[in-house]
Amino acid sequence: MDPPAHIFANRKTLDQFSPEQFIGKALVVDCRDLKEGQAITIDKINIDKAKWADFLFFNLGWDKHFKDETYFNDFPYNSRKL
Template identity: 85%
Template sequence: MKVIDLTHTISEAMPVYPGTEKPKLTTVNTYSKDGFKETLIQIYSHVGTHMDPPAHIFASQKTLDQFSPEQFIGKALVIDCRDLKEGQSITIDKINIDKAVSADFLLFNLGWDKRWKDESYFNDYPCIDDEVLEFILQGNFKGIGFDVIGLDPIHDENLTRHKALFKNRDIVNIENLKNLDQCGNDLFWFSCFPLKIENCDGSPIRAIAWYD
């Protein structure tokens, strides 16, 4: 079995969304003092490679802990968008429709993971346009994902795409993926399980691709 890790490591030095505090990993028990090591982890729910549920935007909508486990596993397809320049849109012609309709997850590869820990990671990354968003909403997808820090442009404080995605759909959105360039252009198995936290508005995940 071939397995590809699509997850950034959580660390105190990692990039975070503007206005968010960086993680704090504090050793509270040590080998020398206590005979074991234990760490106090302080992180925002939307740090690193993470997942948004509808409750991230709408108070009355579904939280991550209310989804069944089946929501977080299935077949995925990577959409190669690495030729797009900053500020351009992800358009429907990027998607192989015949393959996409058989997928549970559409993962958009902008090549942005190569900018991780570089200030340019916060530049004007390409985002899906209205036609692509409508295609997603009309499909039966469990989730979508990106190797950038947001579904919306970083300057869109209204979170327009988030609102449209979650308004009437129980779907998840994944941000800050990596290594999508290693996944090929055919369907593959994909999992993205979040922590099961009560009333969860978002959670770091361990995103994995694998091939039988």
Template identity: 35%
Template sequence: DGFKEKRLSMYSHTGTHMDAPAHLFEGGKTLDRYHVGHFFGKAFVVDAAGQGSKIGREFLEQFEKQLNQADYALFHTGWSIYWGREEYYGNFPCLENEAASYLASFGLKGVGFDNISADPIDDASLANHRIFLGKEMVIVENLKNLESLAGQGFFWFSAMPLRTVEADGSPVRASAILGNI
């Protein structure tokens, strides 16, 4: 006898979400212009917890073999423990620009982070965003529970955005599928 329906109203960069090139670049690729297969792929977690506020290229070089085989590199910095607290928006760990350029050279579909941004909160230039999005990679931000995947090797990763016309970003439902890969 009737139905129930919720009205949703939110920004495209709400919660765990994905950034597309159109987020920064006028005329940049929007999420609806990617093949759905771009949002699924072989992933591994870079355990960067304890690396401090800057993650350098030298640290990433030890993962070269995995980066050559992966579609997604997801960064566990340990910062997600601050979710819901003011500290979450503070001095969270980020890649140095040289490290971001190195990472972008592997032809990945995307990168993911357990914090609010690929760039430091005070970096108005958004240099890392420009590096990744300039290669038409997607950026997944505000991931949780990456600590449980650190050291697991490869797994399937899915981060499906809403199919919205001309989306510069979208909330996603991110998931990992473990097993033989």
């Protein structure tokens, strides 16, 4: 989860949101097939299912890199066209 303060100056941090804002239906989008530095594009999302979701979670499988330098470098990212 990326709070607005991580990207924009003087914006909210996670502790400034109420817990109720994080309760709802979620859709997990499987992106484990993406390579380092590859964009997540709209074709990864099942639009029919996404219509019913309050949240989208992108499973990158990146946890496998947690203990090596790859974790911080060139991970898959959300395309601006998404």
